[in-house]
Amino acid sequence: MKRSKRKTVWAYLDGKKLVDVVQAALDNHMMVDEVKALLIRENPGHEVTFKVQ
Structure with missing residues (x-):
């Protein structure tokens, strides 16, 4: 059984x-x-982005 890596969301x-x-x-x-x-x-005035990695 192959287990995939866990992904998380980074801000x-x-x-x-x-x-x-x-x-x-x-x-x-x-x-x-x-x-x-x-x-x-x-965080007003800042660019907040989210990426799944």
């Missing part, structure tokens, strides 16, 4: 790696979408 602030969104959601008992919205709301 980037102005192109620099900021935080593992999945781990932050688990640590704070939140949904991934809630953490994404929170990051966007807390």
Whole structure:
């Protein structure tokens, strides 16, 4: 049985790696979408992007 690598979602602030969104959601008992919205709301004037890796 071949096991695939686990993927996670990284948040980037102005192109620099900021935080593992999945781990932050688990640590704070939140949904991934809630953490994404929170990051966007807390960083006005910055470009927040998300990538699955």
